[in-house]
Amino acid sequence: QVQLVESGGGLVETGASLRLSCTASGRAFSSYYMSWFRQVSGKKREFLAYVIPNGDGAFHTNSVEGRFTISRNNDLKKVYLQMNALKPEDTAVYYCAAGKIGGSYESRYEYWGQGTQVTVSS
Numbered sequence: 001q002v003q004l005v006e007s008g009g010g011l012v013e014t015g016a017s018l019r020l021s022c023t024a025s026g027r028a029f030s031s032y033y034m035s036w037f038r039q040v041s042g043k044k045r046e047f048l049a050y051v052i053p054n055g056d057g058a059f060h061t062n063s064v065e066g067r068f069t070i071s072r073n074n075d076l077k078k079v080y081l082q083m084n085a086l087k088p089e090d091t092a093v094y095y096c097a098a099g100k101i102g103g104s105y106e107s108r109y110e111y112w113g114q115g116t117q118v119t120v121s122s
Contacts, residue, residue: 001026001111002024002025002026002027002028002029002032002098002110002111003024003025003026003111004022004023004024004096004097004098004111004112004113005022005023005113005114006020006021006022006094006095006096006113006114006115006116007020007021007022007023007116008020008021008116009094009116009117009118009119010117010118010119011119011121012086012118012119012120012121013120013121014086014087014088014120014121014122015085015086016086016120017082017083017084017085017086018083018086018118019080019081019082019083020036020080020081020083020094020096020116020118021078021079021080022034022036022078022079022080022081022096022113023076023077023078024077024078024079024098025077029074029077029098030053030054030074031053031100032053032098032099032100032111033050033051033052033053033098033099033100033101033102033103033108033109034050034051034070034072034079034096034097034098035047035048035049035050035051035070035096035097035098035099035102035109036048036049036050036068036070036079036081036094036095036096036097037094037095037096037097037106038090038092038093038094038095038118039092039093039095039115040091040092040093041093045095045106046061046063046092047061047104047105047106048060048061048063048064048068048070048081048094049061049064049068049069049070049081050070050102050103050104051070051071051072051079052102054074055071055072055073055074058070058071059102059104061104064083067083067084067085067086068081068082068083068084069081069082070082079096081094081096083118086118086120087120088120088121088122089120090118090120091118091119091120092117092118093115093116093117093118094115094116094117094118095112095113095114095115096112096113097109097110097111097112097113098110098111099111
């Protein structure tokens with residue numbers, strides 16, 4: 001099994017930056033695609049980005065491309081989401097996830113963290 005723990009969320013003002021971290025434990029972290037999703041209470045979970053196992057390629061959804069950047073450090077078993085120019089509509093719980101297949105679908109990710117709250121004030 002893989003255990004994932006997110007950290008780095010908080011309350012910030014519009015235009016601020018945050019860097020979220022996801023720390024993994026378990027075997028074969030470097031064989032997994034890693035992703036970030038976010039979810040507003042009562043709404044569908046939204047895909048944000050994924051990074052391929054070796055860290056040399058990534059995909060970001062159009063809604064955050066240019067502001068958010070996913071990356072990973074396999075030696076440390078961590079994945080990051082750098083978020084810049086935050087907006088109130090970015091307010092959500094942010095989750096990291098691991099899976100053997102990359103993509104934008106929740107069903108492709110087997111392991112999920114507990115989430116970290118990001119709140120952006122106007």
